[in-house]
Amino acid sequence: MDDMQNPFVYGTVVTGPDFVGRESEIRNLRMSVRNGKSTVIYSDRKMGKSSLLAEFMRRYDDDYIFVYLDTYGITGLNEFLEKFAEEVTRHSLSKVRRFASSFLETIKGTGLRVIMTEDGEVGIELRSARPRQHEIDEVFELPEKIAKLSRKKMVVIIDEFQDVAGVGGVQLIKAMRSKFQWHKNAVYVFSGSKRHMLMSIFEEHEGAFYKFARPMTLSAIPADEFKDYLVRKYSSAGGSLSDEVATKVVEAGGGYPYYVQHVAYELFQISMHPTLDDVDVAIQNTVDHQSSAFMNMWESVRSLLHRRYLLAIAREPGIPQGVAFIERHALRSPSHISRIRSQLEKKGLTEKGRIIDPFFARWLRTASLRNGQE
Ligand SMILES: Nc1ncnc2c1ncn2[C@@H]1O[C@H](COP(=O)(O)OP(=O)(O)OP(=O)(O)O)[C@@H](O)[C@H]1O
Ligand SMILES: [Mg+2]
Structure with a gap:
């Protein structure tokens, strides 16, 4: 048992053979991107936002320049702007070498400069420690400029978008919109789990991004699709899973792919041919595994x-x-x-x-x- 590789994955982004369902979400996203319409994805935590985005990027990597921004851990405005500029340019620089010199031309005379980071990568830095409005605008104009230069549509994905408001307030978000709304070659995908905050940005009249993006909500992956996946994974690992047991695992997940995978992982540790009772043990093991996270939630x-x-x-x-x-x-x-x-x-x-x-x-x-x- 110990040497058998557990085929279930939880806690990291999943793509390809570990990715279940979401075909209609991917189709919708693809359609919006093609039509140049931005999207905002709402979902609870652990529902699979980042995986959906990663899978989307994997599938259409040839068609677009993808820029993925994770705002996790960013605390200041400068840091955010530099990261934004860097990610937008890095991907393009590595994809289209020939355009490096025209890029340098583009940012000449702006508040931005190109630097070499310690690990030998190209970085972007703001010239001033306290960016003024026109410098902020310059950063948010970059996606359109670079997409044009590289003659490819750019898709800028900002995961956990609500955190951006935390960094620069409504001002920053308004500055983004005032630029993004004119972009023809860059399209935006925002995602986040703090529904309240996102709603106030995207769906209230006075919200900074009111009507800018098409809303998409991620809900549970249909039970049948998940069951098929569990059964298939078990059998390709040399074990077996009955329909009954698979049903119980999916139900235990309560609609959360994270928990379905977690319980399946625990179950696989218990048995290659598990029973319904084994599922109860797997559920309890999953709860135990999460207990310190839950204790933190409780203490908050x-x-x-x-x-x-x-x-x-x-x-x-x-x-x-x-x-x-x-x-x-x-x-x-x-x-x-x-x-x-x-x-x-x-x-x-x-x-x-x-x-x-x-x-x-x-x-x-x-x-x-x-x-x-x-
Ligand atoms: N389409 C999927 N198919 C199979 N498993 C999935 C899928 N989407 C998510 N999962 C499972 O859920 C876990 C969490 O997914 P992911 O990190 O994409 O969610 P998230 O909504 O971005 O979460 P967070 O709110 O923590 O950022 C993954 O590690 C994986 O176990
Ligand atoms: Mg995520």
């Missing part, structure tokens, strides 16, 4: 009332949250409930009075947590 909730509410809805999912519920869980009053709900929603833990992450809910039901249980 400081108020006892909020904690009590979380435990209540973990234990009684789908129960009407009326007077009886409030009394049973000592939650004070309907107005308290609505305040708690809106704060937990902002944190991304709940939505419409239910816990978003199904395994966090499981963990809350089984972990021995003292707080809020008096």
Whole structure:
């Protein structure tokens, strides 16, 4: 068993043979890109945004210049602008060598300069430590300029886009739009998991990107497609998975590809020919594996009332949250409930009075947590 390679993958971006379904999403994305229309992808965490984007890039690598920006860990405006400029230019420079000199010509006299980084790569730097508006504009004009120079359409993908607002505020986002909206050769794909923040940017009248991008929501991968994949992977690894067991694994995932893969991974560690009972063990192993992450989520909730509410809805999912519920869980009053709900929603833990992450809910039901249980 130990020397058998586990065919299931969780926690990293998956593409190619590990990628299940999403054909219609890919088709839609392809259509929008072709029509020069930008897209915004909303989904909960762990739903497969980054994998969808990676798979899209893999399939159409020959047709477009792809620029993928992950804003994770970026804290300052300068850092963001430099990373943006760098990514937009790096990919193009490596693809179309002959265009290097015309590129240098393009940025002559702007607030940008080309540098050589420590690891020998070409980098872009802002000349000033505090960029002024025209310098910011110059950065956001780059995709169109470079796409034109290289005679290929550019697709700029910004994953976890809500973080950009964190770095430069509405001002920065407005500056982006004011440039991006004129671009004919560059098209944009934004994605993110903080629905509230994204919605306010893309769907409210006063939002900076109002009506700029076509919305796409990622929901669960259809159960049949996932079951086929699990069965196929098991058998190609020399094991077997019954339809019943596969169904149970997919259901346990609660619609989250991450959890389906995680439970399948644990299951494969347990047996090459697993039973329904083995799935229960695999589920528990998955919960255990996540427990420190869940503990962090739990500890980020400081108020006892909020904690009590979380435990209540973990234990009684789908129960009407009326007077009886409030009394049973000592939650004070309907107005308290609505305040708690809106704060937990902002944190991304709940939505419409239910816990978003199904395994966090499981963990809350089984972990021995003292707080809020008096
Ligand atoms: N299309 C897919 N087919 C199979 N597994 C998938 C698919 N999409 C996602 N997964 C599983 O879910 C996990 C998380 O996917 P991914 O990182 O793409 O999600 P995400 O929405 O970008 O998550 P995060 O919010 O953490 O950035 C992957 O490691 C993989 O196990
Ligand atoms: Mg991601």
